[in-house]
Amino acid sequence: xxxxAKIYMDTDLDEAEDWIEKAVKANLNDxxxxxxxxAIMGRQASGSIFSALSYAEKSVNSFTKAVELQPDSIKYRxxxxxxxxxxxxxxxxxxxxxxVQMEKIRLLDPKxxxxxxxxxxxxxxxxxxxxxxxxxAKQTYKDIPDFFLQAGMLHQQKENYQAAFEELTMAISKKAxxxxxxxxxxxxxxxxxxxxxxxxxxxxxxxxxxxxxxxEGPDMDGLAPKPWxxxxxxxxxxxxxxxxxAKTIYLRLxxxxxxxxxxQAKKAAKRI
Numbered sequence: 691x692x693x694x695a696k697i698y699m700d701t702d703l704d705e706a707e708d709w710i711e712k713a714v715k716a717n718l719n720d721x722x723x724x725x726x727x728x729a730i731m732g733r734q735a736s737g738s739i740f741s742a743l744s745y746a747e748k749s750v751n752s753f754t755k756a757v758e759l760q761p762d763s764i765k766y767r768x769x770x771x772x773x774x775x776x777x778x779x780x781x782x783x784x785x786x787x788x789x790v791q792m793e794k795i796r797l798l799d800p801k802x803x804x805x806x807x808x809x810x811x812x813x814x815x816x817x818x819x820x821x822x823x824x825x826x827a828k829q830t831y832k833d834i835p836d837f838f839l840q841a842g843m844l845h846q847q848k849e850n851y852q853a854a855f856e857e858l859t860m861a862i863s864k865k866a867x868x869x870x871x872x873x874x875x876x877x878x879x880x881x882x883x884x885x886x887x888x889x890x891x892x893x894x895x896x897x898x899x900x901x902x903x904x905x906e907g908p909d910m911d912g913l914a915p916k917p918w919x920x921x922x923x924x925x926x927x928x929x930x931x932x933x934x935x936a937k938t939i940y941l942r943l944x945x946x947x948x949x950x951x952x953x954q955a956k957k958a959a960k961r962i
């Protein structure tokens with residue numbers, strides 16, 4: 691049931707909600723089930739107008755329960771912190787609780803704590819402080835991809851695509867010896883391709899990065915879905931005058947269960 695809920699998260703949130711409710715009822719002490727429920731309900735809240743507050747309450751209650759059941763989980767505390775920094779107070783967001791989670795994460799793992807602090811400052815639009823912390827993090831943890839990915843994503847959000855590409859290129863050159871760093875490295879490959887699409891730059895390098903992500907990316911939580919990577923790859927092929935290859939991918943993705951991806955693929959196919 692939990693497995694099915696995670697599968698449907700990317701294609702059908704209502705179906706995912708049905709399965710996660712069954713998973714939680716089947717085991718009231720499963721921290722992972724509550725964490726996934728928090729993520730699903732959070733997405734439902736973002737996409738709903740009339741039920742947003744109800745979904746937000748279910749989301750925060752689920753993340754809180756996951757932390758109660760497994761207090762040493764950095765992942766679950768990150769989920770709870772992200773809810774409280776992202777949700778308005780009317781929907782249950784509480785910056786004091788977010789700060790508590792940040793400190794708890796720091797005690798569990800200094801690196802994760804620094805990452806949490808950067809994310810907190812970014813959520814409050816304290817970009818200068820976040821950037822200073824990020825520069826410090828890249829020096830302290832210069833041998834791993836994690837903070838170079840974060841720097842690349844920050845540049846990408848600001849539409850500084852060449853700077854983003856450079857940071858992400860650094861990220862994929864680093865060693866990845868922990869599960870978190872493996873996820874960071876492969877996400878950097880995906881984001882290299884996405885940055886190439888957004889900025890229409892470094893097309894060949896973007897194509898190479900996406901091929902590597904699609905061919906070698908492990909089946910791990912936290913990685914971008916491979917069908918979306920294929921969509922970005924087709925975008926780059928279209929920019930690279932590889933129209934036949936691009937259209938073939940678009941037409942295949944147009945039949946996927948992911949409604950948003952199918953919609954985007956159909957539109958893209960018509961443009962070629």
